[in-house]
Amino acid sequence: MSEGINTEFTSEIKELGVIPIAEQVLARNQEVCGVISNIRDIIVPHTQRRDSSRFFTIVDPSTGTLGGRKIQSFHSQKECLPMGQVGDILICRGLTLSDFQGEVRGVLSARYFSASWTTLSIHDLKPIPEVVTDFIASPKNMAIAKVLQKWYKQTGCPLPPTPGDGSREKSVEKSKNELTYFRGKPFLTTAQIGEGLFAYCNFIGVYLGCRYANVSMTLSLTDFTVNPHTGGATKPSYGVSPDVILLCTLWDEHAENCPKLERGDYIMILNGRRKINSHGVLEISIHGDVLSPVYIQKVIKLSPDDERLDDIKARSNSANEHSKNVADPKNTGEKPSNLLYTESIELKEARSVITSPIILPLTTFLQMQTDGVAGKLYNIRGCVTDFRALDPAEWFLRWCLKCEKYSARFLKTCKSCKNPLSDLKYRFCLFLEDARGDQLYIFCIGSNIYNLFPGLPPSLALESVEMAEQLYARMLKLCPKKDDAKTYLDFRVKCIQGSGPRNLAKYALKDTKFYFE
Ligand SMILES: [Zn+2]
Known part of the structure; x- marks a missing residue:
């Protein structure tokens, strides 16, 4: 050596x-x-x-x-x-x-x-x-x-x-060719851009429409993944749910040289800068560069048979399969998709997104258990192998805002202060296994995981049998059957009880959302 x-x-x-x-x-x-x-x-x-x-x-x-x-x-x-x-x-x-x-x-x-x-x-x-x-x-x-x-x-x-x-x-x-200069920047989906791990990225999407301002134009694009930052917007734009739209603002020479686009065209954006705009909406933007000696085209229309479109077409197809009134935008000029309301309902595969802007390295379960400092945050990767309680009816608790205490779901008033209880929270445990084969269970409880299943907060999940079934279906999707390939997901957890001589540390899920696509 x-x-x-x-x-x-x-x-x-x-x-x-x-x-x-x-x-x-x-x-x-x-x-x-x-x-x-x-x-x-x-x-x-x-x-x-x-x-x-x-x-x-x-x-x-x-x-x-x-x-x-x-x-x-x-x-x-x-x-x-x-x-x-x-x-x-x-x-x-x-x-x-x-x-x-x-x-x-x-x-x-x-x-x-x-x-x-x-x-x-x-x-x-x-x-x-x-x-x-x-x-x-x-x-x-x-x-x-x-x-x-x-x-x-x-x-x-x-x-x-x-x-x-x-x-x-x-x-x-x-x-x-055109990728050469930007190879260092990752190609991200809208959902990935939403995670906020990259300041710059490349993006491939379907063009929906455009608004012009003085020296800029803002394209509305979709790649059929969920935008976690919609600024609370619910009204469809260009016939598409805001959940699946990514805005892209072009400035100066990039606005001037933007290729002529028609609804349904596929485009590639290179080196877009991620930001959350003043309305709380995620967008990417491309600014002009007067100092640059060469102009580099950063908005590129892709031919429909470009192989880089395979992913987006697969997502579009799977969305269309689930949606009766959605057609291929390229063929009909109709709404490209309102799938995203359906995407949250029709489940295929699970995916997790850590919503916190704090970036942490991945830790193995073993490292985390060895460390186990109360209050500390960790990022872990594992697959869900099981959950408790087995009965979804037990996944809910009521929360008294005044006493800051949990009560059983069926209680109408808080035992301590006698105030009516209305606030519902989720409460369950997930059993995880990491790539080393180590096991861990994490508590999923309360406000930390209110949005764990986007579009399905606990109050809505209890509203009807259909909603409760959806919740259960999502939970089942999280733990694939034994013979399926393992679905590794990332989780942000907080150590809620440090390890002692006689007990292992305990961890609660935080800042994580599960999507199903
Ligand atoms: Zn109370």
């Missing part, structure tokens, strides 16, 4: 104020530079719910060429995963260093941090033209890259082909 370990070059890296790879400890949001010593093929999952992933190892003079940091990268778009060849220099930002069975490993996940990366040629330290991203290397990055270049060249390891000479093309996956 000692090949290439070099204390002189390691000291040079330290002098730049950077911790060499071998000395890094568990931490989040780290910037790490190294030479790629191993890079595996991209793994594309069979279901859209999982991210594509790619495993690679980077080395530096502190690790030698046989050691190094193993890094697993995840992204919903395989094109956005790190690329390069053995011998290229890779710079990653937003890396989480976590414990993997006693070994420090890196996780580069665009879902939890704005993870970004670039690949430089070991020959000239320039970005590899075949894998352009919008990552800008800092002077410090470049200084480390110089040290890595000097070190790696003297190790005698074979160098990769020179970039741009054509011999690399086979191993570097090429994407469509």
Whole structure:
């Protein structure tokens, strides 16, 4: 394991104020530079719910060429995963260093941090033209890259082909031209943009209509996923529920150069900036850039047979199957969808969204149980294996606002203050299992989870038999049958009781919503 370990070059890296790879400890949001010593093929999952992933190892003079940091990268778009060849220099930002069975490993996940990366040629330290991203290397990055270049060249390891000479093309996956500049930005759905984990993103949607202002125009788009920030709007716009509309405001040259669009056209928005506007509505916007020497078209009309539309078409179809009066907007010019009222009713697969803007790293159940500090928040990922109570009639409690106490659902007045009880809350337990096979149960109770099932607050769920059945159906969807593929969901939990010598810590669900699509 000692090949290439070099204390002189390691000291040079330290002098730049950077911790060499071998000395890094568990931490989040780290910037790490190294030479790629191993890079595996991209793994594309069979279901859209999982991210594509790619495993690679980077080395530096502190690790030698046989050691190094193993890094697993995840992204919903395989094109956005790190690329390069053995011998290229890779710079990653937003890396989480976590414990993997006693070994420090890196996780580069665009879902939890704005993870970004670039690949430089070991020959000239320039970005590899075949894998352009919008990552800008800092002077410090470049200084480390110089040290890595000097070190790696003297190790005698074979160098990769020179970039741009054509011999690399086979191993570097090429994407469509217009994606090249924005590859570092993830393609997100409206629901994902709503999660607020990214300031900038790319988006593909169906054009519904447009409003003009002086120097801007605002497009209404849908991609058939749920917008969690509608500012309380309920009135359909362009015949579509506000729940599924994403606004996109174009300014200046982007408004001037917007392609001619007709309702039902598919468009791609590149590098949109996420914001919640003054009405509390989620939108993305594209501002002009007078300083930019080149104009880059960021609103692109896609041909209906473009393969990038597969996801959105699948969502549109599944929505249409469930909705009698909804037709393909492309064929009929009718309402593209009022599915979103139906989407909350017709359940296919479960999905969770963490609604809090606080970003936390993922924790395994074991890590969380070991930590278990009362009041602390954690993000966990697991599949629901069971729930309690088994009888949905027991999933409700009444809450006395005055005494701040729970009472049984059938009680009409609070036992303490004798005031009438009207406020209903959910109360149940979910049993979870994480990818390591560890088990955990979490309490789901009260105002923390009032909106756990969007569109189905506890008061509504008790209003009619149909609604109660819907609630039960959603719960069943959360825990798929044994032979089904496991549905991993993310949960934000709060430790409500710290661990003691005789008890495990207890956790309550918070800031999480379940959607079914
Ligand atoms: Zn009371």
